[in-house]
Amino acid sequence: MQKTVQKRTLKTRARLLDAATELVSQGGYEALRVEDVVKSAGVAKGTFFAHFQDKDALMAHLIGEKLAAIFDQVEQDPVPGSVAELIQALAPVHDFMTSERYVFDLLIRYSGAAAITEIGPIARCFERYVRVVETWLNTVPARRDVTSELLAEGVQAFAIQAMALTFCALHGSERFQDRLDIYLKAWLTPAA
Amino acid sequence: MQKTVQKRTLKTRARLLDAATELVSQGGYEALRVEDVVKSAGVAKGTFFAHFQDKDALMAHLIGEKLAAIFDQVEQDPVPGSVAELIQALAPVHDFMTSERYVFDLLIRYSGAAAITEIGPIARCFERYVRVVETWLNTVPARRDVTSELLAEGVQAFAIQAMALTFCALHGSERFQDRLDIYLKAWLTPAA
Amino acid sequence: MQKTVQKRTLKTRARLLDAATELVSQGGYEALRVEDVVKSAGVAKGTFFAHFQDKDALMAHLIGEKLAAIFDQVEQDPVPGSVAELIQALAPVHDFMTSERYVFDLLIRYSGAAAITEIGPIARCFERYVRVVETWLNTVPARRDVTSELLAEGVQAFAIQAMALTFCALHGSERFQDRLDIYLKAWLTPAA
Amino acid sequence: MQKTVQKRTLKTRARLLDAATELVSQGGYEALRVEDVVKSAGVAKGTFFAHFQDKDALMAHLIGEKLAAIFDQVEQDPVPGSVAELIQALAPVHDFMTSERYVFDLLIRYSGAAAITEIGPIARCFERYVRVVETWLNTVPARRDVTSELLAEGVQAFAIQAMALTFCALHGSERFQDRLDIYLKAWLTPAA
DNA sequence: TATGAATGAGCGTTCATTCAT
């Protein structure tokens, strides 16, 4: 009996997520409204909040899920052997992160966001970002005087910096990848 | 004739800003209400929106102004001679930036925010951040194989990274300055 | 389940209407403020707009309701037996219609106003006006060469004409009823 | 010197009227904004109110002017010899009056409107309407047991009734002229 | 779990009109 209930619960949750995903694919993340989600899923508004703490939780779930899928793909690609290849390998991640100003802001906001007990899906993605880059640094020529983890965190910091400047009228025209390339060469390359 | 008009305009604008500043000093940025501002300034609501595009524009102005004042102060302090001193010198800036979650979010949101034609006050502050650090790098021991500007941009990137983690349940407990210290030592010190 | 919900909805709507009616009785229609209505009804502003498209919709409802009540009363009065008595019988209706310039304007504006699918409450009242007069024409001596409905529509046309002139500086002094009397005698009386 | 001033005054007034007329021809009466008028005329807002009591005064002027021009034309057309021809002859007037709901409402509102000392341009038009029809009634077969003026006023009343029903969802589909034809035949024709 | 009406605080807007210069 409990299983039956759980099944129904999961089904409702799935319907909400499906509806939300569909709506996002049509109008983007920023325009997503809880009302539209529940209408599209065919449930009542209250039901939504029985499944998600709040709208941000849904948002984080959707974006986290999407990023996880992107990382899954990225990790199947060939391992980069140079800074340029590393940037290229991360391109799908960065593209998504800058696909909407709203998405970027939310990612930053939740970059470290975690409830006290549970790590949020977005925080997990940033962790994964670091983990993946850390692994790649075994094959990418880089300085060895600091830990790979620190280097990877730096890559993330520089990527965020470059992405932020993408949205800036002053620097928007400069290419994101070119900028990141300069940053990462300086960060990763051992000073001769 | 034109001057007369401008004088009145400037006076009204000043009254709005003064009122807002006073209110912020009492209740913080997040709690600021447009209605309170106009009431306190003794002007009509319509007048507010004749002076500021929207509430965010006022917010950006206030925060930009505040940061400018902080930089004015910081630039009068002794020039730092080490990474540790550099972090210390920037402390007022970072403290303000992390004083309210709301402030940090708004800063990130408007970090590159600028209408196509005019640079926003916050974007200007981030520029100044880089400029100031760039100057300091003349007296702080740092690698010289890349431009000071690039190094300064990196300092900003790492500071933002460290600040973002400040708000994170996972890393909140670690001291912001310790984290930044590690980052900047790795970034600025020439890899042997 | 559906019934339960409807009951609450109806109750809220009734509270809004009661509050509005009370406020109108104190300060008239023109002075009615949405904010006062919701405050007095003890509901949220958002709730108001969930029940009424906009302020005008409430206004139309209130005025329609009031007119309906007046007609209810009028229809219980003795059936008129002459043009003079007909005018007298309609007096409560005309009095209300000219009680406030605002009311008259709104009546005209919504006299035919109806969403494409639903007939507005005011349009319904104008229909009722014709219906009632039509009935009376059985007992009021009048020409019989045209339908009673046509005659009744004419009575309405002349009443509006006379009411409009009531608000006119040129004719305001002339008595509404005298003017209407002249019109209706000419309209209803069979030309000898 | 006084003449010079007057000339300038008239010029400014003319520019305001020209600008307003042009804007109306583009966007209709309802959408006309004082701000657009002054901008287009190249004068300050305050200047507008030095020339027109208020916006309604401009509106009344514009519409009155337009109607006067229409009557000028109408009076040059052949004198009607029947009810049908009378309706046809008035068609340009009625067309304009129903061209915009806003125009119709304003006409009704000011149908009798006149400041205590000066008759408004719209009131004048309604007077002219009656005068013109009154004249025509010499050549149109009509009852003679009441004054032509009364008959003409009735024509106006029925025209307004028919126009109002034009805007009504219930009767909008029925043709205005057919309706008016029925009304006027009953009104003008001596009851046998 | 599900329902969905109700909440609620505040933002942005409107735009004719006024008034000090």
Place this chain on the structure above:
DNA sequence: TATGAATGAACGCTCATTCAT
């Protein structure tokens, strides 16, 4: 006469979230 910044009182709206059923 001309100027145009300022007025001002509502209105309409937003929309995530709550809660009684």
